[in-house]
Amino acid sequence: MEMKKNLLVGQSGGPTAVINGSLYGVITEGLQNKEAIGHVYGMLNxxxxxxxxxxxxxxxxxxxxxxxxxxxxxxxxxxSCRYKLPEDLADPVYEKLFAKFDELNIGYFFYIGGNDSMDTVSKLSRYADKTGSSVRVMGVPKTIDNDLVQTDHTPGFGSAAKYVATTVREISTDASVYDTKSLTIVEIMGRHAGWLTAAGVLARKFKNDNPVYIYLPESDFSTDEFLADVKKGFETNNNLVVCVSEGIQDATGTFICEYSGEAGVDTFGHKTLTGCGKYLENLVKDKLGVKVRSIELNVSQRCSSSMLSLTDLNEAAAAGSFGVAAALKGETGKMIAFNRINAADNAYALNYSLVDVNEVCNKEKTVPVEWITGNGNDVSQEMVDYIRPLIQGTPVVPEKDGLPLFLYRK
Amino acid sequence: MEMKKNLLVGQSGGPTAVINGSLYGVITEGLQNKEAIGHVYGMLNxxxxxxxxxxxxxxxxxxxxxxxxxxxxxxxxxxSCRYKLPEDLADPVYEKLFAKFDELNIGYFFYIGGNDSMDTVSKLSRYADKTGSSVRVMGVPKTIDNDLVQTDHTPGFGSAAKYVATTVREISTDASVYDTKSLTIVEIMGRHAGWLTAAGVLARKFKNDNPVYIYLPESDFSTDEFLADVKKGFETNNNLVVCVSEGIQDATGTFICEYSGEAGVDTFGHKTLTGCGKYLENLVKDKLGVKVRSIELNVSQRCSSSMLSLTDLNEAAAAGSFGVAAALKGETGKMIAFNRINAADNAYALNYSLVDVNEVCNKEKTVPVEWITGNGNDVSQEMVDYIRPLIQGTPVVPEKDGLPLFLYRK
Incomplete structure (x- = not known):
């Protein structure tokens, strides 16, 4: 009888609130298939x-x-790690890696990550193919940026979107208590893709509610038009809230945040690179003289357990287990993809499939231009309909002494 | 029969997550005492x-x-508003205000707010006393800063503390995924009082866990000692997280954040005043050359509904209703205070009392020096025992479409 192969799973790139949900899915599916899988290992970093x-x-x-x-x-x-494998499959690192796979008798390797991790999956599966190694290599997607192609959306995005929508609604509530004109600029993660910033739209309770404007990297940003927008917004709303992607750029392709460093130096003589929110805050202060503040949503966007989307968490886990099941059937070099099913009653439903990881890595799915409306300062109803199902439901997070309880390695 | 007097309630100063909990308490108690109270009104802004x-x-x-x-x-x-009544009770604004009280036949006025609002309560109750007005004026405390004297703690602090402790724990989890040395500086609200920053201590799961250091405004901050602390921290922990109050200051009484403006100018030629976190980030980059980032916890500290403390919310509501009950018994010029009862089994228990609002306003309760430990870089077990009961329990927040549902004025 052939010795059973072992399973190895790893995580890579920036974390999300549900990347461990996918890990959970891989592990539980692995442990449930002990007739085929010898042992379940994890790679650290x-x-x-x-x-x-x-x-x-x-x-x-x-x-x-x-x-x-x-x-x-x-x-x-x-x-985690941020490690890019060399392009040249003849590089000795591959032989070293596969020797280590063999040492542990690995037959199935799952890498949970974003674009760069899919690049790793691509290279390892091609190397295995080239050398006749039997190791099956699968990619489990994750990224709050939602910028992977060939999938309706990515695990991690739904919870981050829920964090953004909830927080922008709360900030808008907080920003509206005084009777004086004020502008609040909320800067949201997303260097090239505006999906997460677009989620701010869900904070609106009615037409023209805050956030009144939403600016994505996919649309050329003009500071003149921005100032005109703000002036116009004040005509109907005393307390304006706007959302901006960290990656907004002007028609020349220059990131707006880069302008903050043009004349600025800090106490240590270095260029001060602030975010675009801070830059726009100073711009508005200078040009319009109104009360203005900028808020940079921080890493909580990707690590908040208090605003987890149950839908996102369940899908993340399902992606992991679907990947294991597929590898057991002989698949390799694939990423798990999500397909939204258009049910007759418009209810949200999803099924899972596999896509060639080479069609995913090193590509970027940005927001379609037709979903960007207004003067490049808003998003369409399609965007609302696309994101809303992804933030539904709230899982129970175990607590102790009033705080969330997490698992850590010993 | 004498005509029944009406109730008026207002809110002032920065909002908290539970200031509406106190409003709820005032309103419900008012409505339950219709045999004594004519009508319930709210003042706007x-x-x-x-x-x-x-x-x-x-x-x-x-x-x-x-x-x-x-x-x-x-x-x-x-x-809300930020409006200071004149010191001189002969100022015509008082006559105008009390004329407006009379127009609405107000007999009971409740002002929910912090230090400045208690100053308003003090002045209005003294004016009423001086002029023989029958309006009873009561202060209902609120502040995330927890800096009011004569009360064990203030409504709003518990939820803010829960937000800080939860978020610092999540940030620490996020900060620990890479294998390389890194420092994360979390800047927390609190200009003069360090209570909220101190709540970061609850994020620790074991001794020497993150946040490894905590710096409060009550202790002189030295950048040299800070750099030495960081170096020492790296000896045992690859991924350091520290908490700093926005109001940390050096031995000369200069806020650390003020140094950021010494040489810095922004694109518009203005001095760049960043927070102390950003300043320390640049300092560490410059002096130690390690990976470092700063995170400024934003207004979510005071407006997050996702991390509400049920204890805090219930106490906020109880403070409001206790105030109404007391005013009906004839009290005026008082603030509702919290008294922690030392129960035999060490369980947390609270009762409510009234304190002279003149003993509260324009004073500030800072962290006792004996609760600051280490080299001014940590807080004591007393602090843990003091804050922990205040963050317990999670209320159910109504939701719709995956987002919290709030009440707004029409």
Missing amino acids: GIEGFLKGNVMDIENDISDNDLELLKTTPGSFLG | GIEGFLKGNVMDIENDISDNDLELLKTTPGSFLG
Whole structure:
């Protein structure tokens, strides 16, 4: 009888609130297929840590209780890395990696990550193919940026979108308590893709409600038009809130945040690069003289456990288990993709499929121009309909002493 | 038979997550005492709006359903102001205000706010006393800063503390995914009092866990000692997280954030005043050359409905209703105070009392020096024991379409 192959799973790139949900999905599906899978291992700090020999015995070191805690733990439980494999498959690092796979008798490798991680999956699966290695390599998507192609959306986006929509609604409430004109600029993550910033639209309770304007990197940003927008907004709303992507850029392709460094130096003589929100805050103060503040939503966008979307979490876990099931059927070099089904009653439904990882990596899905409306300062109803189902439901996060309880490696 | 007097309630100063909880308490207690109270009114945008005649008919315009929504709505439902009444009680504004009270036949006025609002309560109650007006004036405390004297703590602090502790724990999780040395500086609200920053200590799961250091305004801050602390921290922890109050200052009494403006100018030629977190980020980059980022927790500290403390919310509502009950018994010129009862089993318990508002206003309760430990870089177990009961419990916040549902004025 052939010896059963083992399963190895790793995480890479920036964490999300549900990347451990996908890890949960891979692990539970792996443990449920013990007739085919020998043992379940985790690589620590991704490919980079694995090359140093950092491996965790998940099967022995994580209890069933731990697994439930893991599901709602933000961050990357196994640790992460930002490591790009060389383009040249003849580079000795590949031989080293596959020797390490063989040492652990790995037959199935799952890498949970974004664009760069799919690049890793592509290279490893091509190397396996080239060398006749039997290791099956699968990509499980994650990114709050929602910028992977070939999938309706990505795990991690729904919870981040829920965080943004909830927080922008709360900030708008807070911003509206005084009777004097004020502008609040909320800067949201997204360097090239505006999906997450667009989620701010869900904060609106009625037409023309805050956030009154939404600016994405996909549309040329003009500071003159922005100032005109703000002036116009004040005609009907005393307390304006606007959302801007960190990556907004002007018609020359220059990031607006880069202008903050043009004349600015800090106490240490370095150029001061602030975010575009701070830059626009100073611009409005200078040109319009109204009360203005900018708020940079911080890493909570990707690690808040208090605003998890149950839909997102369940889909993240399902992506992981679907990947394991597919690999067991012989698949390799694939990423798990989400397909939205247009049900007759307009209810949201999803099914899962596999796409060639080479069609995913090093590409970027940005917001379609036809979903950007107004003068490049708003998003369409299609965007609302697209995002709203992804933020639904709230999972129960275990608590202790009033705080969320997370799982950490010993 | 004497005509029944009416009730008026207003909100002032910066909002908190539970200031509407106190409003809920005042309104419900008012409506439950209709044998004594004629009608329940709200002033819009505090004393300033009231002087312009902005009044809301709460009793007729808010339904029972609305009231339940109000309880968990952040921000100041009635709007707010920052308006200081003149010191001179002979100023004509007082006559004008009391004429407006008389127009509405007000017998009971409740002002929900912090230090400045208690100053208003003090002046109005003294004016009433001086002129023989029968209007009873009561202060209902609120502030996330927890800096009011004569009370164990203030409504609003518990929820803000829960937000800080939860978020710092999540940020620490996010900050620990990479294997390389990194420092994360979390800047927390609190200009003169460090209570809210101190709440970061609850994020720790074990001794020496993140946040490894906590710096409060009450302790002289030295950048040299800070750099030495960071270096020492890296000896045992690759991914350091520290909490700093926005108001940390050095031995000369200069706010650390003020140094950011020393040499800095922005694109518009203005001094760039960043927060102390950003300043320390640049300092560490310059002096230690390690990966460092600063995160300024934003207004979500005071307006997040997702991390409400049920204890805080219930106490906020109880403070409002206790105030109404006391005014009906003839009290005036008082603030509602919280007294922690030392129960035999160490369980947390509270009772309510009244304190002379003149003993509260224009004073500030800072963190006792003996609760600041280490080299001014940590807080004691007393602080943990003091804050922990205040963040317990999670209320149900009504939701619609995956987002919290709030109550707004029509």
